[in-house]
Amino acid sequence: MSESAEGAEETNLSRYVVGIDLGTTNCAVSFVDTTQDPWQVESLRVPQWVDLRQWERRDTLPSFHYEWTVEEAAGDAPRLPWQESSPASCVGLFARDAGGRHPGRQASSAKSWLSHDGVDRTADLLPWHGEAGVQRLSPVDVSAAYLKHLREAWDYEHPDALLADQDVVITLPASFDEVARELTVQAAKQAGLPRVYLIEEPQAAFYAWIDSQGEAWQDAVTPGQLILVCDIGGGTTDLTLIRVRAAGGGQVQFHRVAVGKHLILGGDNLDLAIAKYAESKWQADQPETKLTPSQWERLVQASRVVKETMLATERPEEYTINLPAEGARLVGGAIQISLTAAEVDQTLLDGFFPAVELNTRPEAGQSGFQEFGLPYASDPGITRHLAAFLSDHRRSGMGDDTEAADRPDLVLFNGGVMGAPAIGQRIVDSLTRWFADESDWKPTVLDNQRLDLAVSRGAAYYGMVRRGQGIRIAANLGRSYYMQVSDHPPTGLCLIPGSAEAGERFVADTHPLEMQIGTPVQFPLWVSSTRLADDVGEVIPMQSGEATPLPPICTALVQKRRRKETTLRVLVEAELSEIGTVGLHCVDPVSGQRWKLDFDIRSTLETDRTAHQGGGEAAGIVDSETVSQCEEQIASVFASDWKGDSQPPSRLVKALQSILEQPRAAWPPSLLRSFWQTLFDEQAGRRVSPQHESRWLNLLGYCLRPGYGVAVDDWRVAQTWRVIHNKLAFPAASSSIESAILWRRIAGGLTPAQQEQLVLPLNAMLRGKGVRMPTNEALENWRLVGSLERLDIQTKIEWGRLALQMSKNKKHAKLHEAMIWTIGRLGSRQLTYGPLNTTVPRDEVARWVEQLTARKADCSSLPLALVQLSLPTGDRFRDLAEHDRDAVVAWLRGAGASEHYCSLVRDGGRLETDDEAAVFGETLPLGIRLVRS
Known part of the structure; x- marks a missing residue:
């Protein structure tokens, strides 16, 4: 059933309704002054730096963030009229252009990063390839910086009507996931905009078209028509x-x-x-020479100008790119690359808008673009994506209307890319070829003037629609949401139907659920853009191709702050908020108590990206009777009243292997996590003796390794941290050693803050200062440091340099193997679980490789460490230079290493299973693989 949240009349309506286009390439602000009759949409000309110490008002604010150089900030420090002091950075036009000169100081494409589910979107990772000393910001921070500038610019122009007090509508891609929507709202709050609404950009573009037509829009459309909005911006296609x-x-x-x-x-x-094309053309004449990473960044900046120039109606026949020389060749070393109009057409039009058939599907695989670290679409052919979209959806919403069209009669283009007439014509030609049959039919293109302002203008218009004025688009959700309630095959309970509109609330009361109190509950969430007719409460098979997984939702149901192990019958309530985000609650229908269900974002961003499809759950289930026998065995060993004549802790693993009739390496993750729960419940038993604690720690870490891969592992890791960190029961060396092993084993589930806490007390001891650490303990702590992939880059560099230095000293000979292993992990080109933004820069790693290849093959871990440090990824900013990799290959061959290692360094590829076990430090649980960035 549904319950509408609409109908509550708003009071104290603001004077202005403001629309903000938070774009990948440009931002814009439009507004309506509601005191005007008739009201109209206007645009704010945004004050910003256009040159050093020169500011002007412009229609748009380029979406670029730039940190001033020392020279630029010297003297009369630059500050805008509303700024009391000069900030360290700026956004806008100057930020865009200055980035061409100093690319390592510029952050861009924040909006694309905001939707990137392969990194921690709240981590400080921009500029992606920043210069040393440049402040790193998260995609949320950069987005907030744009919004803060727009707020301050508005307040400067409207001191009596501050933006925080107005109705503000922010645009985002229609395809943004729930996490990206939440983070957009977070960025707005961070920028001082506590009350915002969201609208999808294609809708906003269509609202702008309606507004631009006045009353004439009614003459352009008739019932039954289908309208395609094709929005291709700087970062996304919608x-x-x-x-x-x-x-x-x-x-x-x-x-x-x-x-x-x-x-x-x-x-x-x-x-x-x-x-890419320009680089290949230049290299054709000098194949032995390659662009440096900084030259490449400048080339990318210049290519934006090439695109805008050569796709314009009036364009030259040729464009020459000039790149300045670097290093020793400052005189006479400049690079010139000339591109013809035909070459640009072939690269862009044929590459991104090829002529394809309607039944064509995008190609799967990995994108060829790796330099920016973003998960670009694997198939660049936009017309292939368009063909698949229309094939899947052109009959959506037809119902029983036999007059409804199944081809797009009208097309509205939006986004900066569509400013190029040649691209629009390619799309029209494709639609005509697909649907004209033998008639002279072709779609009508709706005129949308000022593509750079259309989205913000449409957002402002939508703000008035919310007040009951203007022409409304009945924009139902267009996606149905399901909570998975069973496996094999997965079936889902429909929580929110595709017909939902903002403000509606739904209760799935036809299927009450039984929840366990006091322990975490987790349900995978699915979304479908094709099953739009399912009703709330229906149980539907989650068939491949019809639904895709989202981050799971999870919570721990606790009553009155006490752990109460019982079950409770609950209903699931779902709401599509006014700002377009999804909210889910478990509700006790008797007491009315509610528990918020949160997206398990970390399981998507940082660990098992598809937690409810992970191999861990599918690796095998052990029958409950056998599990019970094992749990009884564990409980007997760790009983708080354990007697000396009972089974000793040292024999526990052998006893479990005997019951299960399989070695512990074959225990499936489901069994391991069950053992973890039993060990956790019996934690009091670790205090019986040092032997009990060391065995308990060892087995607990083994059962939870690698800290991810099974549903609710984040909760298990958090609980483990709570009861163990700095809370060992005995000062024995065995407890310290086993705790280090435990943290190494589950490091993949630890947060950056937790990893920092682990490494801080080791700084002095591993350097041989202060209290001397026994060799066995030092060895395990060195391996622990190497496993902490979420440490910041500078900390990794310091530990890597220390390991290099100490591994040359014979006094530390017993630790050399662990130190070399740690160097390989810290400087790896492909992290095993950590986010890309914590990868040590390639220049630093090149120095490590130079020192290591100067050594003899005196450590068995050295060949694999060199492979980790030099394995090519396709990202020129991570990959070592070819001559460095050649040196590694020569060293490996001289040391008698396998040809597989040489091939990996030369051509790239995946490590074999045994190598992955060596990288991780031991075997992984069945069905769980390292999640490589």
Whole structure:
């Protein structure tokens, strides 16, 4: 059943309604002054730096963040009129242009990073390839910086109507996932905008078209028509279908019926393609020479200008890119690359908008663009994505209307890329070829003036629609949400139907659920953009191709702050908020008590990216009777009243292997996590003796390794941290050693803050200062340091340099193997679980490799460490230079290493299972693999 949250009249309405286009390449602000009659949408010209110490008002604010150099900030420090002091950075036009000179000081594409589910989007990772000393910011921080600038610019122009007090509508891609939407709201709050609404960009673009037409829009549309909104911006491609339906009194209504998949594919990709082509053309004449990473960044910056120039209606026949010389060749070393109009057309038009058939599907695989660390769409062919979208959705929303069109009669283009007439014509030609049959049909292109302002203008118009004025698009959700309630095959309980609109609340009361109190509960969440007719409460098979997984939702149900182990019958309540985010609660229908269900974001960002499809759950289940025998064995060993004549802790593993009739390496993750729970419940038994504690710690870490891969592992790791960190029962060396092993084993589930806490007390001891650490303990702590991949880059560099220095000293000979292993982990080009933003820079690692290849093969761990340090990834900012990799290959061959190692360093690839075990430190549980960045 549904319950509408609409109807509550708003009071104290603000004077202004403001729309903000938070774009990948440009931001814009439009507004309505509601005191005007008739009201109209206007645009704010945004004050910003256009040159050093020169500011002007411009229609848009380029989405670039730049940290001033010392020279730029010297003297009369630059500050805008509303700034009391000079900030260390700026955003806007100057930030965009200065980045061409100093790319390592510029952060860009924050919006694409905000939707990147392969990194921690709240981590300080921009500029992605920043210069040393430049402050790193998270995608949320950079987005907040743009919004803060827009807020301050607005307040400067409207001191009596501050932006924080107005109705503000922010735009985002229709395909943004729930996490990206939440983070957009977070960025707004961080920028001082506590009250915002969200609207999807294609809808905003269509609202802008309605507004621009005045009353004439009614002459352009008729009931039954299907409208395609094709929005290709700087970072994303968004596809939306809107149906025109008849309403009473001869009027029409607009219904948004389909939204495409999230595609990080846009103007940034076109820039990269031009840069790739230009580089290959230049290298054809000098194959032995390669661009440096900084030259490459400048080339990408220049390629944006090439794109804009060569796709314009009036364009030259040729464009020459000039790159300054670097290093010793400052005189006479500049690079010039000339591109013809035909070459640009072939690269961009044929590469991104090829002529394909309607039944064509995008190709799977990995994108060829790795330099920016973003998960670009694997297939750059936008027309292939368009063909798949229309094939899947062109009949959506037709119902029983036999007059409804199944081809897009009208097309509305939006986004910076669509400013190029040649691209728009390619798309029109494709649609005509797909649907014209033998007639002379072709779609009508709706005129949307000022593509750079359309989205912000449409957002402001939508703000008035929310107040009951203007023409409304009946924009139902267009996606159905399901909570998985059973496995094999997975089935889902429909929580939110595709017909939902913002503000509606739903209760799945046809299928009450039984929840365990006092322990974490977790349900995977699924979303479908094709199953739009399912009703709330229906149980539906989650068939491949019809639904895709989202981060799971999880909580720990606790009553009155006490752990109460019982079950409770609950209902699931779901709400699509006014700002477009999904909220879920478990509700006790008797008491009315509610528990918030949160997206388990970390399971998607940092650990097992598909927690409910992980191999860990599928690796095998042991029958309950056998599990009970094992749990009884564990409980007997760790009983708080354990007697000396009972089974000693040292024989526990052998006893468990005997019961299970299989070695512990074959224990499946489901069994391991069950043992973890039993050990955790029996934690009092670790205090019986030092032997009990060391065995308890050893087995607990073994059962939870690698800290991810099974549902709710984040909760298990958090609980482990709570009861063990700095809380060992005995000062014995065995407890210290086993705790270090435990943290190494589950490091993949530890947060950056927890990893920092682990390494701080080791600083002095591992350097041989202060209290001397016994060799066995030092060995395990060195390995612990190497396993902490979420440490910040500078900390990794310091530990890597220390390991290099100490591993040359014969006094530390017993620790050399552990130190070399640690160097390989710290400087690895492909992290086993950590986010890309913690990768040690390649220049630093090149120095490590130079020192290591100067050594004899005196450590068995050295060949694998060198492979980790030099394995190519396809990202020129991570990969070592070719001559460095050649040196590694020569060393490996001289040391008699396997040809497989040489091949990995030369050509790239995956480590074998035994090598992955060596990298991790031991075997992984069945079905769980290292999650490589």
